Amino acid sequence: MVEFDLSPLLGVRPGEQLAFELDEGPQRLEDISVSFLRGSLTFIRVQGGVLVEGRVETQIELVCVRCLEPFLFDTTFDLEETIGLPGRRRPGITYTLTPEGRFDIAPLLREQVWVEVPIKPLCRPDCHGLCPVCGQNLNEGTCGCHIDPVDPRMAVLASLLTGERE
Numbered sequence: 082m083v084e085f086d087l088s089p090l091l092g093v094r095p096g097e098q099l100a101f102e103l104d105e106g107p108q109r110l111e112d113i114s115v116s117f118l119r120g121s122l123t124f125i126r127v128q129g130g131v132l133v134e135g136r137v138e139t140q141i142e143l144v145c146v147r148c149l150e151p152f153l154f155d156t157t158f159d160l161e162e163t164i165g166l167p168g169r170r171r172p173g174i175t176y177t178l179t180p181e182g183r184f185d186i187a188p189l190l191r192e193q194v195w196v197e198v199p200i201k202p203l204c205r206p207d208c209h210g211l212c213p214v215c216g217q218n219l220n221e222g223t224c225g226c227h228i229d230p231v232d233p234r235m236a237v238l239a240s241l242l243t244g245e246r247e
């Protein structure tokens with residue numbers, strides 16, 4: 082939970098704003114973990130809500146799809162979202178302030194962090210992955226397994242050709 086007190090923006094005219102520094106250590110955002118969240122956020126009172134704007138720097142804890150090792154992924158994203166006023170549901174508004182004017186930004190940050198996650202996370206662009214025979218992490222060293230460098234499709238073709246000759 083990363084909560085801000087936005088109550089000073091409840092009874093004021095559009096245009097009033099509050100600025101906060103975001104500086105959080107390791108956070109579990111429901112189903113994704115980050116090692117930190119840093120940035121500057123501005124909350125601006127607008128008609129019917131509060132607009133949050135800012136830029137957030139974070140480090141997402143991911144698992145490499147090739148070698149299955151956990152790694153940290155650095156990223157920075159921009160935030161721009163209208164938060165609804167307490168007790169008022171409006172179409173297109175996902176997040177609302179509590180009746181006391183508090184706002185937990187964690188669900189919004191989680192949503193944005195997920196947008197930043199690559200479809201195929203790699204610990205490094207040239208990750209060598211795991212040996213398909215023994216499971217050795219080939220980034221850490223080679224194993225003694227014999228891996229046929231021939232493309233399996235070519236191997237099939239080669240055996241067909243051999244068959245023809247016989």
Ligand SMILES: [Zn+2]
Pocket residue numbers: 145146147148149150203204205208209210
């Ligand atoms: Zn990897």
Ligand SMILES: [Zn+2]
Pocket residue numbers: 212213214215216217224225226
């Ligand atoms: Zn091996």
